[in-house]
Amino acid sequence: MESETLFFLLLSFSLPLLMILFFNKKPKPKTKTQAPSPCSYPLIGNLIALLKNHHRFLDWVSDMLSQTPSNTLQVSSFLSTSHIICTANPLNVEHLLRSNFPNYIKGDRFQSVLSELLGDGIFNADGEIWAHQRKIASHEFNTRSLKSFVSYTVRSEISHRLIPTLEKAADSEEIIDFQDVFRKFAFDNVCNLAFGEDPCCLEGADTQFIRAFDEAVEICSKRLLAPVPWIWKMKRKLNLGDERRLKIAIGKINDYATKIISARDEEAANSTGKQDLLSRFMSSNENSEMGDGEKRRKFLRDIIISFILAGKDSTSTALTWFFWLLWANPRCERLIYAEISKAAGEGELNFQYDELKEMHYLHAAISEALRLFPPVPINSRLTLKDDVLPDGNFVGAGWFADYCAYAMARMEKVWGPDCNEFRPERWLENGVFIPADQFRFPVFHAGSRLCLGKEMAYVQMKAVAASVIYGFEIEEVVGGCRHRPPPYSLALTLKMKGGLHVRLKKRTSFL
Template identity: 45%
Template sequence: MEVVYCSVPHLFWRKKFWCNCDICNSYLTSSWSLEFNNLCDWYSHLLQNSTSQTIHIHVLGNTITANPNNVEYMLKTQFDNYPKGKPFSTILGDLLGRGIFNVDGDSWNFQRRKASRELGTISIRSYAFEIVTAEIRYRLLPLLSSVAGKDGAVLDLQEVLRRFSFDNICKFSFGLDPGCLELTLPISHFADAFDLATKLSAGRAMAASPLVWKIKRLFNIGTEKMLKEAIGKVDILAKEVIRQRRKLGFSTNQDLLSRFMAITEDELYLRDIVISFILAGRDTVASALTCFFWLMATHPEVAVKIRDESDHIIKPNQEFATFQQVREMHYLHAAVYESMRLYPPVQFDSKFARDNDVLPDGTFVKKGTRVTYHPYAMGRMETIWGTDCMEFMPERWLENGAFCPVSPFKYPAFQAGVRVCLGKEMALMEMKSVAVSVLRRFDINLVQWGAMLGFDPGLTATVRGGLPVVVTERRKIAPPSSTYC
């Protein structure tokens, strides 16, 4: 209650609730939607036509940039002046609490150091690879095979990939298996509640004034009532994860939750860690893979090249690629990177200026201003990628057949600088393992051709309406030799 009342004078002082400029008028009236399918496409258009590659949404108090120099300045050079900030923490605080994605300072440093030590070890990466391979072998491929070639069998591939990544992150992070990708596709109340909570939390950031959602939260009405109920379900199930982990014992286990539980007994803090792990490892991977397979269906020549590369590296009698073989597939790596250039799982990321500042492009940033860098728009900038920036072309990442990265400040799909994603290598391993395993065995065909991808509002890019596909088997899969557990 105090948050709402104390923030009112500040909001009227800092915000412009109405602005007659073309951009703000288009945002407030949603007239941008008459020409663009997604808000991110409209932002991309505005940034492409800005000489500084920076724009201002005055009614949101938001400065948005696609300028790599600005991105480097925010994420590296002046990192301390661009924290997540209290406004961001307030927006996502009910869901993420004190998790790593919602804090700054000492709390962020502690969680990052701990996670960095664990995720950087060879043993934990081998453990993750084993989990992913088992989920592919015993669940993902049998599920796809069960619908392949059946008349009228349409599969929502996005839903399948979300279930796949949810199982993986729960086994890897908590040592528990929710079994969401069983052939019966059981309902997961936790996953459904989590989806709704992330969508409604992200909706708070879209409001022209935080006063709107804060009043709704105060009176427990509308979307805020729905959010409270969804978070309540998430809380119950997150606590159950912790309880089960304690029941099974955690002192000798490899999962990340066990390692955090060994150093703290704070139930609320552990709950926040559980939620952060799921957000990081489930939604982003599923989003990236959904867009990847959409691109494979619309660019079958790329899928052919991935299959050809894998045939040269994987032995004829070998069922699955090894960790090292996946690392040797440079064209596959380039295709995954190119997919995330055009369709990053996190389309934008915001910081809040601690003090007055001037960005490298000359933009003045007032203290307290929200400053957003936009990876989705950056992937569509001719100044960064050339005149063919809108083309899906994995070859742009290759030099003499070898993958060649660019500056992460031009390609911040995994963030960059001090907050660069700690799970980057494991996420890439998971995506590439799924990609090569599925493409070698199946053709994935879209039910609806010609339409561009549309995205629902959320913390990560969720394809609107899912990804309905028809699956055709290219290569018969041998039945699993043992039960997955």
């Protein structure tokens, strides 16, 4: 641990602990009518309970929510600087994201944490800035040409990068980390889509942009999960430790983005425009008001970096949990393989969009994996005005209103008594995939902030899953247990702690 970090931690804990000893005040015992909540102490609020359960934070929250009458609870933060209401009730989620959407914004909590990395990008903005970017992105994401470009890029990355990498590992009986492979694959893919540039990460390339981006995401994740936020804010002010490294990493990201934007401007002037997202945003009529200066470059940089963040970690995380669930449920894997084989016929699967669309069981299995292990397990909003949720809970102005997709998946009131089981059949009706209500399944968010790339994400995940399942089988998960999920590590996304280390072999049959 860095010396300055240790100093700030000791400083932050000494005063509250002395106050506890001085007052010797114990939390009041709960009555039978009280909703469960973490133990709260003078000054430090629920910090002790948070530190005690940090390794199983989402399960801890899920346990408490499941015991409340409406799957909603209230807590106070460190030094009681803020109040938080957390819910796993679909009616409340609909209220936050649609019915009273203007009252619940991203706010300073996320914007301050991610400001250097995402700037005013679509995933970090509110109000007019968000609405403007959403309008442009919505138009571009609904064009047939972009969908074709996405489909082509994914197929190319799979056939030229992913499959050869897995074949090499299978032939040599090498143990590989699926999570790392999918992370590198997703990075290459999303950079092609966003910038029209191929970082060749899966082939072992190690560029400054890749390292800087990963380091910036890691440090921002630590910020978001810090129980005492003023520590990282003080380190930022003093330019110490992680905050100094973040500043350097952001400088490298900005330099790379600036070079790419300049190159696209030159190509556009020579009528050699590309199909990537950056080129599309640059040529959009909606961007005419941005002019040609620094404001325009910052706008383009922010929105593209946002899409890289969303496309890289969310997809790789989802695929990692999906393949562990298949390994733990071989019956489901057999059904998916039968569906893929039928589509492939005598030849090899060519991953055309229409063929992927007809794979209903695969779609259901991926959705079920997303339900149990959502890439973004918990989302937070800042309340502008006093409000009352549909379940009767009061939310004060300035409170944080969180909804937990991870917990929702484990609520019997939401998904039934088999909510903890991996059962793709819950998504099917007569063999056809039936989508769940978006507020019951807010994995891609919902309402006005519903993910624009949802369809493209499914295309990518289905294409990867189909190619891997058709060509390979997991012979061994190192240290794995079919009856107990691997531990997770909380960051901006729900990563599998330590990765998913597997030994593959080429599939010859499914016996």
